[in-house]
Amino acid sequence: MxxxxxxxxxxxxxxxxxxxxxxxxxxxxxxxxxxxxxxxxxxxxxxxxxxxxxxxxxxxxxxxxxxxxxxxxQGDLGTSLITKQEISKEIKPFLAATTELAVVAMLIAVFFGVNLGILSAWKQNSWFDYTAMLIALIGVSMPIFWLGLMEQWFFAQELDLLPSNGRLDPRMEFDAITNFYSIDAIIQGNWYAFQDVLLHLILPAVALGTIPMAIIARMTRSSMLEVMRSDYIRTARAKGLGEFWVIYKHTLKNAFIPVLTVVGLQLGLLLGGAVLTETIFSWPGVGRYIFDAINARNYPVIQSGILILATIFVLINLIVDLLYAWVDPRIQYGKGE
Amino acid sequence: MLLQVHNLRKTFPIRGGLLGKKTGEITAVDDVSFYVKKGETLGLVGESGCGKSTTGRAILRLHEPTSGQIEFEGKSLLALSEEEMRKARRDLQMVFQDPFASLNPRQKVMDILEEPLIVHGMGNGKERKEQVQELLHLVGLNQSHAMRYPHQFSGGQRQRIGIARALSTKPKLIVADEPVSALDVSIQSQVLNLMADLQEKFELTYLFIAHDLSVVKHISDRVGVMYLGRLVELADRDELYERPLHPYTQALLSAVPVPDPDFQKQRIILSGDVPSPANPPKGCAFHPRCPHVMDICKEVRPEFADQGGGHFSACHL
Known part of the structure; x- marks a missing residue:
């Protein structure tokens, strides 16, 4: 290993x-x-x-x-032409902001995507299945900037329920330690700030998570359907196992590998490709950072920023490959390959 | 009488068209009736697609029967609710055909064998672990095998695991759906002997489904022959093999190879193919291929009746 x-x-x-x-x-x-x-x-x-x-x-x-x-x-990612700051230092808060957003978006996408996919496969060809897959199709096809704007219009402007942009109410006093604001708020025991951070996360995370959610739902459904037809699922039923356990224990575990692949790829894309979402929601993330650098012809920032994102992407893929072995005992690395 | 099946029918819809409307149906099991006595082995033979596997699954309600009656120990299985049926599965287990596909690749052997016990609330953790060891021993595997995954075993070993799994809840009836057809011939006999030993030890009753006539002859007390979803003949093993009444059984038996190169035997070659189960022939399903076909065969479906001494046959002859 x-x-x-x-x-x-x-x-x-x-x-x-x-x-x-x-x-x-x-x-x-x-x-x-x-x-x-x-x-x-x-x-x-x-x-x-x-x-x-x-x-x-x-x-x-x-x-x-x-x-x-x-x-x-030598560990030197260069110096920004504009701010004259070292990029390796300057990029950290941006990376943290993006990671926080991407992880929350992914959690939403995985939770709803996997469960929608499971239920759709379980109740195949029911009205629930059709509705869920229609939603997934809409989700895949939805332009993310349009969804973001609609969210802002409806939830922030019309209903006035959620903040429309930023990571935190600017009037709030807050020390960024790790730059993961949710973690910072917990460290400082500032529950009011924690709540505010979460509220700020909802709209951009939903916007960002919609496409991965739809892709995960569709992938989960098709993978589940394939596994549900296999003999060992019939074996599980013949044992006298209840349907819930047949689905969530026997089927899901076996159906999870393609889903895991999609989750890994999508997480990589979210980390790098959140420029639109970050722009709409004024989220100070790495996408915005690179976008601004492109406008300013800030060569070193563009180069290093892209290199960092690419490295993260490749590393996530490596982690996913290693997770395969954990999910499926038939996959073993380093032995006779 | 452990199991009685009356007029069992199972049809599958054929769907087609834009909206997936039902455009027809396949009758996989057509009006099948038989009984299985406690402690015996009833063999069920027939060629691929004749409905023998579907019959086995329908009895366990892995496929919900379309109509008919299934009585197990005098109680109707079809009257049970889903939850009651789930509990009843403790007494009715199944050994599946493909030992490579029928074991969950993500579960260790220990979990595969222990799960039925957990599901049916049998024993505490320690007792269950002991029982798993005992089961492994029973089927000729050793204790260290419990922590391995199915892919680490050979086909024969996997089928032993499948048998151990079926045995784990101490069932009364085991439906064995072609349990040896995926195995090498040398391994087949080992597994068959194991099944016979276990039957003696635990007074098991088998419904043994196979397409290999010599395998069925080896293990069965009585044998039923199916053709196109229907049971055409059923008799004691020796009676059936010596004195087959139905022309289909006669043709089937004449096709069994004899391990003697000099032996010249009369084979009955049937003409044509098995008709489509979506559109079975009128009257006797076998009439288009029967060497003794009469006019009545084309119109009237022969009754599956006792021809004397418990030898059932469905033929106008």
Whole structure:
């Protein structure tokens, strides 16, 4: 098992090298000059040239790339051109905000998706099944920005039930320690803030979780239906097991592997792809951070931000692969493969 | 009399069209009646698709019968509610055909064997663990096997696990649905002998479903032959194999290979194929292929009647 993990981690290296080359090339293909962005429109050509030399932007692209890789290997993710802050420090609160949102969205998606899928499979071809799958189809097809706006309009504006944006009421006094606000609030025993954090999470998390929920529901249903036809489910019934246990114990466990794959992939996507949701709900997450960097031609931030997201994505996939072995005892890693 | 089946019928709807409307039905089991005496083995043979497995499952209500009566120890099984039936399963267990598919790949052998005991509230944790060990011993596996998963066993071992599982609740009737057809011939005899030993030890009653005539002959006291959802003949084993009355049984028996290269025997070759169960022939289901077909066979369905000495047959001859 351990040798398998090490092997998988070594296999990460070419993936990350590829990632870094692609992001580096793409970022440099973006039109516009970061030096001009920094000094503004009224700078003289000499000033711009000076800044270009300072940043190493006058050197050939391959040298810039090797400098970049060398810095990363030394743990230096570069410095933001705009704020002059180290990216590795600057990105932390953004990452925390995104992770908090993505995890809550995923919890919602898994809870509702898996249960909808189970019930749909259990009551196959019933009105419940049809309704649930219609909802899932709508969920998959729903443009996320539109859903977010509708949520804000209905729940924040019309009903005035939930806050429409941000992570916390700005008037509240609050110390960010880990930058996971829900955890921070618990650490500080500030239950009023905790409640406010949760309320702020609901709308963006639902918006973000809708598509994964729909995908998970559909995947769970089809996987459950397949397993329910297998002989050992009949065996379980013949033993005299009640239907609830047949479904939740025997069927679900066996049907869970494809669902787990989808959950892993979707979580990776949520972490990186929440730009729209973060923008609509003014959520200070990593998607927003990179989005702003793109607008500002902030090369180092774009490069490092994408590299971090890619690394997280690959790591989540590794974790999912390891979970397979836990879910299905027939899968063993590191033995005779 | 442990089990009595009267006029059992099971049909499956054929659905088609845009809205999945019922467009027809397949009669998998058609008016089947028989009984099983306590302690005996009733073999049920027939070719693929003749409804023998469906009969077995319908008796255990794994498929809900369409109509008919099933009496187990004098009580009607079909009258039981779902919950009552669930409890009744303690006395009626099943051994399945495919030992690779019928064991949950996520459960250890210990859990597979213990679960029926938990479900039926038998014994406390310690007693149950002991009983699992005993079951493993009974079927010729050893105690260390309890912590393994099904995929770590061979086909024959898996079928032993399946048998141990069926035995765990100390049932009175075991429906064995082709329990050896997925196994190698050498393993088949081991499993058959195991089943025979267990029957003697626990006074079990078997309904033994198979398509292999020599296997059925080996283990059964009485044998029933099915064709296209109907029981066409049922008699004591020796009687049936020596003196088959129904032309289908005669043809079936003539097809059994004899392990002697010099032996020249008269095989009855049937013409045509088994008709579709969605559209069975009128009268006797066998008449389009019967070498002795008469006019009456095409119109009137022959009654499944005692031809003397408990030898039942459904034929106009």
């Amino acid at each position: 351990i040798s398998y993990i090490i092997r998988r981690l070594i296999m990460l290296i070419p993936v990350l090298i590829g990632m870094s080359i692609i992001t580096f090339s793409v970022v440099h293909a973006i039109p516009g000059d970061p030096a001009r962005t920094i000094v503004g429109d009224k700078a003289t050509p000499a000033q711009i040239q000076e800044i270009r030399e300072n940043l190493g932007l006058d050197k050939p692209a391959y040298i810039q790339y090797f400098t970049y890789v060398k810095d990363i290997l």
